[in-house]
Amino acid sequence: MxxxxxxxxxxxxxxxxxxxxxxxxxxxxxxxxxxxxxxxxxxxxxxxxxxxxxxxxxxxxxxxxxxxxxxxxxxxxxxxxxxxYPTESFIEDNDNDDEAFDGRDHWKKTHKPSDWGQPEKNFDNEQFWVIFEICLNHLPANTSRVFMMREHLGLELKEVCRELNLSDSNAWVIMHRARSQLRKCLENNYIRGGRLS
Amino acid sequence: MMNCKQATRLVSQSQDRELSLPERIRLRFHLFICSGCSNYNKQIAFLRKAIHKLRER
Structure with a gap:
């Protein structure tokens, strides 16, 4: 040995x-x-x-x-x-998703999610992972902390709430915003082949 | 009648909790009639797959 x-x-x-x-x-x-x-x-x-x-x-x-x-x-x-010792609120002000919806809360034409086809095919594409990590790092700090505890560390949302002293409803809002922002970032910068912001 | 904003919130919550039967029925119907939300639903599921894949890389 x-x-x-x-x-x-x-x-x-x-x-x-x-x-x-x-x-x-x-x-x-x-x-x-x-x-x-x-x-x-x-x-x-x-x-x-x-x-x-x-x-x-x-x-x-x-x-x-x-x-x-x-x-x-x-x-x-x-x-x-x-x-x-939180330095900022968990619910950040600048990230609401209202701009994606019209007055009746349906998608605006410009924000309606497009068809990504079979996105798993991108797993072999190095460029996809570069952009994916950039999009992850663009999430606001506290949003990212909650999202990554849930998705990256694999904790149940109840555990995340307990560790960070969050209510269920706050956690759902944060997770929803994180997913929506990440989705939008990928769509804008990878799927549509646009330039990285 | 569910709107898209409500549907996207339920799609996200379905990743973290068991939806009630009425919620599932209303969401399923909305996804059936709304291509934008149907795409959103598939993409949110894809994000979870991508994070898991990222961990393996």
Missing amino acids: DKNAVHASHSGYVDAEQVASMREEMLRFTTLQLRDAVLAEDIVHEAISAAISTAKFNGRGSLKSWVFAILRNKIIDVIRERSR
């Missing part, structure tokens, strides 16, 4: 090299959620250290899932800490 392998208390073991090899992926995952590369470095370093030193991996499931569960908990700790 590799000299870096650390025995666990049960049947599994934690291979330090294997954990370290996930670092790049962990960094990407964390930076996407926190939007702070320096903080992401610290969190990933802590998560890797914790994974190697605690050695509680019991061999069931994949090592990667277990390491990412540790990382996920560390990210949630940071978000929880940040939400104690």
Whole structure:
């Protein structure tokens, strides 16, 4: 066995090299959620250290899932800490979707969603992912935090509400705005082949 | 009669909670008659797929 392998208390073991090899992926995952590369470095370093030193991996499931569960908990700790001292309201003023609808709340012709065909075909297109990440990063900070906790960290909305002290109705509004803005950004900048703003 | 603004909100909420039977019926009917909202519905589902795919990359 590799000299870096650390025995666990049960049947599994934690291979330090294997954990370290996930670092790049962990960094990407964390930076996407926190939007702070320096903080992401610290969190990933802590998560890797914790994974190697605690050695509680019991061999069931994949090592990667277990390491990412540790990382996920560390990210949630940071978000929880940040939400104690909010610097802005979760419901941001400049992002309502009223401009897309007419007086009867039906789509204006200029804003009506077009047919994207089979958008999954774009998953092999590097340009799609560049624009997708730009669109994600264009979401307002607090909107993004809620949206990414739900969709990227995979928390249930109830858990997000509990962690951020949000009501259900506020969370639904935020999620709706995030999805609508992301959809619109993709449509304007990728689907219609327009220039990035 | 449901309008598009209400329909888009329900589409989004359907990703986070179980809609009631009346909500599902009204939304389904609206999506049947409104191509804009039908496209919106497909695109919102696609966004979730894309985020999951992004995690795997």
